[in-house]
Amino acid sequence: MSELIDQVAAALPEWLPTQRWFGGKDREITAVRPLASTTILEGDPLLVHLVVEVEQDDRSESYQLLIGRRDEQVPDVPASASIPGTDGLVYEASGDADLTCQLLDLIAGGESIGDLRFESEPGAELDTGLRGHPISSEQSNTSLVYGSQYILKLFRKLTPGTNKDLLLHRALREVGSEHMADPLGSISGRLGDDVVTFGMLQRFMPDAADGWVMATTSVRDFMADTSGLPPEELGGDFAGEAYRLGRAVADVHADLARALGTEEADATQLEQTVEAMLQRLDRVVGDVPDLAQHTDGLAAAFRAVSDVPTPITVQPVHGDLHLGQVLRTLQGWLLLDFEGEPAASSAERAALRSPLRDVAGMLRSFDYAAQQLLVGLPEDEEQSERAAAWADRNRSAFCDGYAKAAGHDPRDSAVLLRAFELDKAVYEVSYEHANRRDWLVVPLTSITRLMTEGS
Amino acid sequence: MSERNEHGQSHEDVAPDHALVGLEDTPHTGEAVEPDGTFVEPHSEDFAHAEQAPENPEWFKRAVFYEVLVRAFADSDGDGTGDLRGLADKLDYLEWLGVDCLWLPPFYASPLRDGGYDISDFRAVLPEFGTVDDFVHLLEEAHSRGIRVITDLVLNHTSDAHPWFQASRQDPDGPYGDFYVWSDDDSAYSDARIIFVDTESSNWTYDPVRGQFYWHRFFSHQPDLNFENPAVREAMLDVLRFWLEIGIDGFRLDAVPYLFEEEGTNCENLPRTHEYLKEVRATVDREFPGRVLLAEANQWPADVVEYFGDPEVGGDECHMAFHFPLMPRIFMAVRRESRFPISEILAQTPAIPDGTQWGIFLRNHDELTLEMVTDDERDYMYREYAKDPRMKANIGIRRRLAPLLENDRNQLELFTAMLLSLPGSPVLYYGDEIGMGDNIWLGDRDAVRTPMQWSPDRNAGFSRSDPGRVYLPPIMDPTYGYEAINVEAQQGSDASLLNWTRRMIAVRREHPAFAEGEFVDLGGSNPSVLAYERIWRRPDGELDVVLCINNLSRFPQPVELNLGEHQGRVPVELTGRVRFPRIGELPYLLTLPGHGFYWFQLVESDDDGERRSMA
Incomplete structure (x- = not known):
């Protein structure tokens, strides 16, 4: 033996x-x-x-x-x-x-x-x-x-x-x-x-299909359409599902808060968060020169978090939420895999996080779903705009659903949400740079867009 | 001398049958009045009775229904309007197609202000369709081919031209004074919704003759019968008996949820309504076993199952009920390329009693019914299927199947395959088997009621009358016109939609699993693929398992199905008998073309895949 x-x-x-x-x-x-x-x-x-x-x-x-x-x-x-x-x-x-x-x-x-x-x-x-x-x-x-x-x-x-x-x-x-x-x-x-x-x-x-497949089915339908109609006018519209998904995520956050309690993060903890985001940015900019043009804007977005009034409510969250972590069953949406980011240390995984982290993760995922068909293709402005229109519609619907169930709209916490989303995108840049260079365009496009919108 | 009303008429001035049109030469209600004021009504003994179709008390569970408008199918006398004899002449075609039962919307005497659902005499046929004797002839001819016939019966209301209503408004103290729901004001039952929101502003209408308001759930010319009155309940049972004695195979009971009213409720699905339906059913079972009652209750499945009655005794109200919400969701699922709209509504559909069956359909003579979808979904359906505002009517969409699907043969086949394999007895709408089009420029609901297209000849072979006399012009556009789309041409082409539909009906007939098998949704990770099993235990104890896989997407799709339970069995494709690879322990991989579907029978691997119907 x-x-x-x-x-x-x-x-x-x-x-x-x-x-x-x-x-x-x-x-x-x-x-x-x-x-x-x-x-x-x-x-x-x-x-x-x-x-x-x-x-x-x-x-x-x-x-x-x-x-x-x-x-x-x-x-x-x-x-x-x-x-x-x-x-x-x-x-x-x-x-x-x-x-x-x-x-x-x-x-x-x-x-x-x-x-x-x-x-x-x-x-x-x-x-x-x-x-x-x-x-x-x-x-x-x-x-x-x-x-x-x-x-x-x-x-x-x-x-x-x-x-x-x-x-x-x-x-x-x-x-x-x-x-x-x-x-x-x-x-x-x-x-x-x-x-x-x-x-x-x-x-x-056994009756379930995962959110990524559901969303990309809609994207596939939308991108193949030649009528030029917006997503809400077409058969494969996903906004209803995105809305219900937003509600489900808000419900889970409320359930986790009820079961395990919440805490207040003070200015010091907020500063640590800002510091962590800046450090990640530094690291990634070093590896990926394409990101350099956005360094100042990204850093400003992260630093803006320091001015967010404290305390901020933190609690156990999913930690690695994206469309691949949710399942559509006949009864509605389920969340899977509450382990947190696979690459994170166990201390990071155990730390209390703002629920906005999960919201940001899902918003990033809608961008990925919208753009995945464009990966590896020559740049096509019209198609990129259509992808952005699909993402916008579903990101909004998701936030609407979240707001409906939570009683507060995540978009009202604009500074935090934007910083978390950009932080996630920076992480994606590093991941795609290391693993799938073709896909680097996805987070970079999003960062460009978020920077433009934010300025 | 009786008191004069404001129209200057006295009760004696007006015969109770004065509002009936064209029935002078034929037996009808109210042609004579007994000394006590009750009407002489026609009796079934006045007519011949048709031989019955072969006995089979549960025939409706496996039947393929075909809704046919008498007016629209075939004109035997050249007056431009289809009639009962014309329909009888076309029974060979329907037998060839594989139809088991005809559903005829109302053919009773009527002022036709609501497509015949405004019945002015339950015991007379609309003169332009023929006579009761012609109906007996139709029944004889149909039954001799093993085809059954059911028709609509409106229990809830009559036309205001019905002699009962005429008597009721003129003589409140007479035998019909209490046949309708009268009130001094319009305040009662205010919680009941108004169904025809486009045309009606209240469920009460003032009648100047009687000086009271009468209750109506539908149009104001359709007063509701007062089912609180035992004489009404008995009179309606007698109407059923009249047609059942003549030989009809059953009724689709129109607007059943509304029979009774009760203050403080929405006046739908009330317990007393169910009580009365049980009485109707008991009467049918006792006096006419094997005849069926089909409920038209446009309600959610959980409410509709109430109309089947007590599951303990296999159901003691209606034998069948239409599954309304399924249909719009089939359309929605294909447009969304997602099985969830269908899977969800079927998961929310409760089990039904042993002795009952759903009726399912893709299209019928009414609009694509949108009452049973949520507001969200309704907006969606409008956007998707009614890009031209004229296509909206009430809260539905009036298109035929082929134009709804942009005449896409793959989608037509996919939709038909689902209709024939989802749980319930399928109801085809006349003309859809050849992919007929519609004419949205015709008024009201006539867009989908144009003449059946038999041939490229004059009037589509429907009538030999002058084209100007035809009740509605046949479709003449280049895509759907009768020169392109007609029965004659399609019968001659093996690849036609008609011949394809006929073959699929034949395959369905070979496997009772399609009709009576348990429905098991297989789910799966590809949301664009709807896969389900229909599992039926044959009389010899063996299982007949049919597997149906539908690609709701316009793009090719792979699907991995968990068929572990059937390990060792072999899928045999049902239209060509091709054997597919044996099912193993791991998920079974299939690929489907855009809007493709498969029907398989899962046979034991040592079985050579012979047909295994043997009901």
């Missing part, structure tokens, strides 16, 4: 960077150390839960893996799951439905194995014997869907303490929020001296 673990650990520095969910692709892996292993299924096939510490120079992060080994039958998993350099068939087993069916049954049974605790949430009645299949759209985690009923999210990068996603879902359930998928169970254990959440089981919504 320990021999297997050692072999796997030795193979991981090569293998980890090939996995989509691995968050440390920017640097060489200097060492991988097994922290804990738990055998979930003995014999052949074998299933081991493994936690490793990945060291990349001075950075060290913990990751969760499911290791499978088969002697007889070849598992039905993609080749990329197989871990080379090991004896026999050893592979990352989250895609092996024969093995992962154990996880749901263990949660339903409330079992413990070693330090691993499988628990269902109070009142949850779970069907067992279902097989789980990974969904393909996941980025930083791995989620398994069991029989169209449940979804088990396995957190890949581990942070000590109960996961924020689980905490916020539980809090929302406590206050009866209508805009989230019920949490049904969890897998937890230990990471050194701390508790850690390995997985969260939720109700799966």
